[in-house]
Amino acid sequence: MFMTFTILVIKVDPIQRSVSWRWENMVMVGVGSFFLSFLWRYAMARKLAGNKNMAEGKILKTTIIQRLMEDPKLFRPALIFLAVFVVAFPFIFSHYQINIMTTALIYVVLGLGLNIVVGLAGLLDLGYVAFYAVGAYSYALLNYHFGLNFWFALPIGAGLGCLFGILLGFPVLRLRGDYLAIVTLGFGEIIRLVMENWNEFSFGPSGIANIPRPDFFGHEFSLQNATIFTYFIMIGLALLTIFFVNRLQNSRIGRAWIALREDEIACQSMGIDKTKTKLTAFALGATWAGMVGVMFAAKTTFINPPSFTFMESAIILSIVVLGGAGSITGVILGALILSLAPEYLREVREFRMLAFGACMVLMMVFRPQGLITNVRRVYKFEKSPDSKKEQNL
Amino acid sequence: MKDILEVKKLTMDFGGLRAIDNLDLDIQEKEIVALIGPNGAGKTTFFNCITGLYQPTGGDIVITPPGKPAERINGLKPNYVTQRGLARTFQNIRLFQNMTVLENVMIGRHCRTYAGVASAMFKTAFQRREENKIVQDSYEVLEKIGLSEYVNELAKNLPYGAQRRLEIARAMATDPFLLLLDEPAAGMNPQETRELDDLIIRIRDREGISILLIEHDMKLVMSLSDRIFVVDYGRKIAQGTPDEIKENPVVIKAYLGEDLDAQA
Amino acid sequence: MEHFQYFIELFLGGLTRGSIYALIALGYTMVYGIIQLINFAHGEIYMIGAFTSLIVAVVLTSLGFNQLSIIILASLIAVIYSSAYGYTIEKIAYKPLRNAPRLSALISAIGMSIFLQNYVQLAQTSDFVPFPSLIPDFDFVEPFAHIISTQEIIIILTTAVVMILLTILIKFTKIGKAMRATAQDREMALLTGVDVDLVISVTFIIGSATAAIGGFLIASHIGMINFYIGFIAGIKAFTAAVLGGIGSIPGAVLGGLVLGWTESFATGYISSDYEDVFAFALLVLILIFRPAGILGRTTAQKV
Structure with a gap:
């Protein structure tokens, strides 16, 4: 522990030296980083010390959340309140706020989609954003060339996402976990690089502009109303996703995914087709990404390759990791925190990715089960078969 | 013979x-x-x-x-x-540690059941009937093996001997x-x-x-x-x-x- | 004749590139061999090595040191810093997860990589920084200067030397034996009195040091660095390591060279727009068709 500290102190040294070397405008950066290092050291000390407390405090925390989730007397009013808030939101807050919230919802759905792949089936997909790009580009290009409208593009985007998922998944899903991560990462970069360089097809780095927003049976809204409309579509999509993912998770397929994550060999020996099950998870995750990609293109009306870098995949992954792999509530919470916090805390915005990275490491080290713990999720599993069983007997 | x-x-x-x-x-x-x-x-x-x-x-x-x-x-x-x-158990216990005992056995039923992604998403009548059947069958297997008291425990929390028996139960569930x-x-x-x-x-x-x-x-x-x-x-x-x-x-x-x- | 010369140029260019990939790939291979973890942050170590040597070199230049001492000090300090980083990363992000599922350690590694990238971006700059050309041109290279530069020769030679030193270290020294034992069976090594923690730390330090040398060399060769170079280089070096058979040191060098040539010839004869696509495509193909690599062996999964 002490050794870690000494090196953490040395860590800032190259930056300090940069002060003596760079011009005046870099002095601020140097000094700032110096203080940041102190902060970092304090945080580290607290983390190490707090590790034990956290382990003890965990039990208390989960019981509170559990009580909220399990007790209908508390849960229902909370749900109603949430529903009212969600509906009222666009009429209370500004245009800008609605946009932010729509983006957050996009991340919720992306997180839930990736959750199927990473959280349930335990397949680390680092190129998830590629399917998102496939969806976005399919809408943009189909609209550009054939004037296809949003509602037709939505299922097509989802379908193409699924298709790409299967095409990629088929050869790579035989690979071991860590190799799979690298291949998907490579694939994600290939898609982006192709989009960037294949000018005739994707208009290269300049991207595609003037993508129409969603319409309502041919009726086009004013900018203000279109934003609200987009927000509600996104709410709908998010609800649909939660609904489906929840059902999948507690189904025969969902159980197979979890079993696969737990022990691949035992899983096969219990009669589960490894490749098929993995492919289903992979393709379903890709389907959702494709669908949200269409949504993203429609919302921003402009897409270009830099929207789909590896960093985007990393953000989605940290949503899943932060929220708790496998837990729907956790992923929603994670998505809201990670996408809203940087918007509302503007001062620290440039430290966003830094914080994401740190958060991934710290979560893995101190709390691998995520914000919403495993215990709760399993409790839910315990609950449903149990009640069914009683019906039957 | x-x-x-x-x-x-x-x-x-x-x-x-x-x-x-x-x-x-x-x-x-x-x-x-x-x-x-x-x-x-x-x-x-x-x-x-x-x-x-x-x-x-x-x-x-x-x-x-x-x-x-x-x-x-x-x-x-x-x-x-x-x-x-043909069903087997493993020398070094390979249960699905973070699933419940019942779920472990339900996995064994996987290859004898059919519901796919679509039917799970739309919760068709067929799927619901099948789910109920899976739960019932799995519970019966647990009773036969004498593990019904643990039905909702996590597999990893089971005593050692019970874990070995759960492996047998899981294998039995594949008929x-x-x-x-x-x-x-x-x-x-x-x-x-x-x-x-x-x-x-x-x-x-x-x-x-x-x-x-x-x-x-x-x-x-x-x-x-x-x-x-x-x-x-x-x-x-x-x-x-x-x-x-x-x-x-x-x-x-x-x-x-x-x-x-x-x-x- | 012109065709031939173009070919030679591409060949040597590929050799230089490949040597750099090989230097970084060595670190991947060693770490993977010992703890079966893809050290995602390894590319970042390389980037930090490049930055450190840049900073040191500029500071020393402003203090009026002569060129030779700058080269030696800059590379030395870069090696020391990178090793310290490698050591720290292992202690913070991997050691607590040694018995956790592999997925956890992998996610932690990715997090560490993102963290370090942004740390350098914020602490330094997100722009490309010009890197001073430190290595002087030797006179005897003059006649061939249109084909190969002094820097390229030095890069190739350094890689060869590092590889030979590493092989000697692993084959003939006590710590090398301990490393091999740990790679084979960590628990057994521990039982027979090998200080596994020390071995793992040493592995990270050596891996980081080679990455730093790579960082220093490539930075002075290309003349530009930014915070993002580690990511791309990291993936490519990983490709090299897998290509040669991960866990094998000659494999890493061979893989690096094959990758370097592939890129060089593909960009030279096909199209330069898709430089990175070739590397990624090669990676995907190798992993799908021969995941054990050229020199790797397929091992049966233990049940």
Whole structure:
């Protein structure tokens, strides 16, 4: 522990030296980083010390959340309140706020989609954003060339996402976990690089502009109303996703995914087709990404390759990791925190990715089960078969 | 009596090492057969070959499920082997640790059920009926194995002996005609071992399932088995009834020379 | 004749590139060999090595040191810093997860990589920084200067030397033996008195040091660095490591060279727009068709 500290102190040294070397405008950066290092050291000390407390405090925390989730007397009013808030939101807050919230919802759905792949089936997909790009580009290009409208593009985007998922998944899903991560990462970069360089097809780095927003049976809204409309579509999509993912998770397929994550060999020996099950998870995750990609293109009306870098995949992954792999509530919470916090805390915005990275490491080290713990999720599993069983007997 | 599993001249090479060498073995309907031998004799490798985890280098594995024609299953993927009706347990317990006991057994039902992604998403009537059936069937299996008290526990929180039995329950849930048990009594105390003895007999008598087991506990092997196969260095050195095996000088030599503890 | 010269140029260019990939790939391979973890942050170590040597070199230049001492000090300090980083990363992000599922450690590694990238971006700059050309041109290279530069020769030679030193270290020293033992079976090594923690730390330090040398060399060769170079280089070096058979040191070098040539010839004869696509495509193809690599062996999964 002490050794870690000494090196953490040395860590800032190259930056300090940069002060003596760079011009005046870099002095601020140097000094700032110096203080940041102190902060970092304090945080580290607290983390190490707090590790034990956290382990003890965990039990208390989960019981509170559990009580909220399990007790209908508390849960229902909370749900109603949430529903009212969600509906009222666009009429209370500004245009800008609605946009932010729509983006957050996009991340919720992306997180839930990736959750199927990473959280349930335990397949680390680092190129998830590629399917998102496939969806976005399919809408943009189909609209550009054939004037296809949003509602037709939505299922097509989802379908193409699924298709790409299967095409990629088929050869790579035989690979071991860590190799799979690298291949998907490579694939994600290939898609982006192709989009960037294949000018005739994707208009290269300049991207595609003037993508129409969603319409309502041919009726086009004013900018203000279109934003609200987009927000509600996104709410709908998010609800649909939660609904489906929840059902999948507690189904025969969902159980197979979890079993696969737990022990691949035992899983096969219990009669589960490894490749098929993995492919289903992979393709379903890709389907959702494709669908949200269409949504993203429609919302921003402009897409270009830099929207789909590896960093985007990393953000989605940290949503899943932060929220708790496998837990729907956790992923929603994670998505809201990670996408809203940087918007509302503007001062620290440039430290966003830094914080994401740190958060991934710290979560893995101190709390691998995520914000919403495993215990709760399993409790839910315990609950449903149990009640069914009683019906039957 | 007819053979339900017939293994002929099975050979398995790892690089230059021959782990199994021209091994012959057969199991008949409702028979309990034990496969014994010193550590490293190739017993678990044999299981892995039969259940499709390894691709045998040579030889034939032919199964004849009750009421079905004979079929050669070399090189079939593990999940297809299980679908054909061979289920196994693992020497080093491989449960789905973070799933409940019931769910572990429900996974065993996977290959006998059909609901897919679409029916799960739309919760069709078929899917709901099937889900209920899975839960019911799985619970019944747990009752048979005597684990119903743990139904909602996480697998990893189970006592050791119960974990071993859960492995058997999970395998049973796949509706096998032949159960392959890899050291089911390992790490059990005498009380648990006696219960296991009863359980295995019960499975054979009531369910009509044949059993092939690897075991080091000689008392258990001798009391349970109808026939015993002894392997050493991947080769079969003896086969016969428990009494024959006890008297067999080759077996005694192999054991005294290699593994004294095993006889205890 | 012109065709031939173009070919030679591409060949040597590929050799230089490949050598750099090989230097970084060595670190991947060693770490993977010992703890079966893809050290995602390894590319970042390389980037930090490049930055450190840049900073040191500029500071020393402003202090009026002569060129030779700058080269030696800059590379030395870069090696020391990178090793310290490698050591710290292992202690913070991997050691607590040694018995956790592999997925956890992998996610932690990715997090560490993102963290370090942004740390350098924020602490330094997100723009490309010009890197001073430190290595002087040797006279005897003059006649061949249109084909190969002094820097390229030095890069190739350094890689060869590092590889030979590493092989000697692993084959003939005590710590090398301990490393091999740990790679084979960590628990058994521990039982027979090998200080596994120390071995792992040493592995990270050596891996980081080679990455730092790579960082220093490539930075002075290309003349530009930014915070993002580690990511791309990291993936490519990983490709090299997998290509040669991960866990094998000659494999890493061979893989690096094959990758370097592939890129060089593909960009030279096909199209330069898709430079990175070739590398990624090669990676995907290798992993799908021969995951054990050129020199790797397929190992049976233990049940």
